[in-house]
Amino acid sequence: xxxxxxxxxxxxxxxxxxxxxxxxxxxxxxxxxxxxxxxxxxxxxxxxxxxxxxxxxxxxxxxxxxxxxxxxxxxxxxxxxxxxxxxxxxxxxxxxxxxxxxxxxxxxxxxxxxxxxxxxxxxxxxxxxx
Amino acid sequence: xxxxxxxxxxxxxxxxxxxxxxxxxxxxxxxxxxxxxxxxxxxxxxxxxxxxxxxxxxxxxxxxxxxxx
Numbered sequence: 001x002x003x004x005x006x007x008x009x010x011x012x013x014x015x016x017x018x019x020x021x022x023x024x025x026x027x028x029x030x031x032x033x034x035x036x037x038x039x040x041x042x043x044x045x046x047x048x049x050x051x052x053x054x055x056x057x058x059x060x061x062x063x064x065x066x067x068x069x070x071x072x073x074x075x076x077x078x079x080x081x082x083x084x085x086x087x088x089x090x091x092x093x094x095x096x097x098x099x100x101x102x103x104x105x106x107x108x109x110x111x112x113x114x115x116x117x118x119x120x121x122x123x124x125x126x127x128x129x130x
Numbered sequence: 131x132x133x134x135x136x137x138x139x140x141x142x143x144x145x146x147x148x149x150x151x152x153x154x155x156x157x158x159x160x161x162x163x164x165x166x167x168x169x170x171x172x173x174x175x176x177x178x179x180x181x182x183x184x185x186x187x188x189x190x191x192x193x194x195x196x197x198x199x
Contacts, residue, residue, distance in 0.1 A: 004154070006157070070170070071162055
């Protein structure tokens with residue numbers, strides 16, 4: 001790992017974790033206050049508030065990927081492809097199962113499903129080039 | 131694609147980390163190239179040739195399958 005890459009990774013970790021901490025706080029605030037807020041437009045604004053730190057975290061992720069070397073970028077690309085395929089397959093399969101009577105799951109679960117699939121994809125691609 | 135990266139590096143007594151630093155890539159990338167698990171891009175291959183002060187074709191040679199008609 002080069003010195004520049006080490007610095008970029010450290011900066012990414014600090015900013016990403018910072019954004020996720022802000023996200024956690026906003027999710028708690030939104031969850032506790034949304035029922036007491038009126039009118040509807042205020043509810044909409046409040047419910048979209050946690051999206052801001054998610055956007056910051058994802059832009060930091062993109063900046064970090066841009067700082068990687070070509071093999072590391074390929075690993076990230078293969079991980080995203082794996083995550084896309086798994087998320088599409090599993091969410092579509094569950095959608096079909098819902099028609100068969102299984103419980104309906106909230107669409108907000110797609111994001112953690114994609115994140116878990118992405119983690120699996122990074123592990124798989126890293127092993128491939130080791 | 132085959133390569134003589136490990137041999138050239140050993141001749142100069144460089145570690146994978148030394149070569150990685152010279153090329154601005156990770157040590158894992160050097161290892162993946164040396165073990166044949168990853169073929170570098172043309173710009174990186176030229177950079178490797180430049181670091182070893184030699185021609186690119188003295189480091190990288192094609193597989194027999196890739197040269198077959």
